[in-house]
């Protein structure tokens with residue numbers, strides 16, 4: 001039976017435990033810690049509703065008492081301070097739309113199979129985030145001239161292979177990225193307070209970077225004078241090439257690579273002969289999408305010559321969000337076809353047929369291809 005909503009501050013305490021479950025609309029890749037992705041057909045909207053938004057947790061969702069929760073800002077700053085949830089919600093808010101893509105999205109398309117969660121193409125979503133710019137908190141604290149990086153610490157903890165004891169989920173940003181106006185301490189997602197599974201009560205949102213930087217259940221912001229050596233930064237979210245260890249440091253995973261996906265038709269569907277509009281989304285990290293092209297193998301080209309058709313962008317190209325696209329295509333002949341989509345951003349980056357293999361299958365942006373059968 002529904003109870004009358006509690007009044008006043010006690011509702012805040014309840015908030016951080018609301019929505020700790022995986023939405024039934026998602027495909028579960030791992031139950032605990034929760035990893036779940038969206039079927040591509042459900043990603044066919046400008047903003048991904050919260051119950052269609054993928055989940056990627058490394059550890060169990062932490063239990064947080066909102067009355068005791070604080071965000072600490074410290075390290076190489078002149079005036080360290082902490083804020084309660086109420087204080088944080090009282091700050092001037094900023095609202096923006098940004099896409100979040102897991103660095104391991106599309107890992108299953110990598111061959112030979114790479115190490116890590118076997119994501120298909122649904123570990124991404126676009127949301128409207130509201131929160132306080134991280135830059136505002138950093139200026140209030142007074143970042144010292146010696147500062148290099150900002151370390152974001154989550155409340156979730158657990159063990160990782162090869163690491164002694166329990167560790168927190170932590171990631172670092174170069175100071176300049178942390179100070180960008182769109183880098184947020186987000187409190188709301190698509191108009192609602194953050195749910196537990198998406199990082200309540202506060203999470204970082206780092207538009208333009210892969211999802212790992214958008215640290216959930218944020219409790220601490222530490223300005224650092226040296227490069228952060230934490231597990232997730234130096235061992236996990238890194239590009240490990242094939243071949244002998246060279247002793248040179250591996251590259252960290254940071255900015256989103258240009259990429260696109262087909263949201264309709266779905267993989268392996270059978271269609272009656274006819275004309276169709278193929279639909280999907282395209283995005284890039286630090287640049288807006290310039291164009292999206294589609295090709296279908298057909299008897300005319302016999303797969304030998306690719307003819308790329310220019311898709312129409314449905315959303316205003318934006319640096320930190322995806323643009324949906326649509327492309328009419330003639331599928332009047334019977335047969336088996338492969339639809340391929342390729343995006344190019346305004347900086348001139350385009351998608352490769354096969355992204356370079358790396359041990360952890362990070363930042364895979366190979367051309368998305370979908371098989372369809374046309375039958376009367």
Ligand SMILES: Nc1nc2c(c(=O)[nH]1)N[C@H]1C(S)=C(S)[C@@H](COP(=O)(O)O)O[C@H]1N2
Nearest residue numbers: 054055056057058102154169211212215216
């Ligand atoms: N504290 C914490 N923050 C985290 C993670 C985590 O496991 N713990 N996962 C990261 C990764 S790898 C991704 S892709 C995004 C996923 O955000 P979402 O679950 O809200 O979609 O959160 C990031 N922030």
Ligand SMILES: [Mo]
Nearest residue numbers: 102103211212
């Ligand atoms: Mo991720």
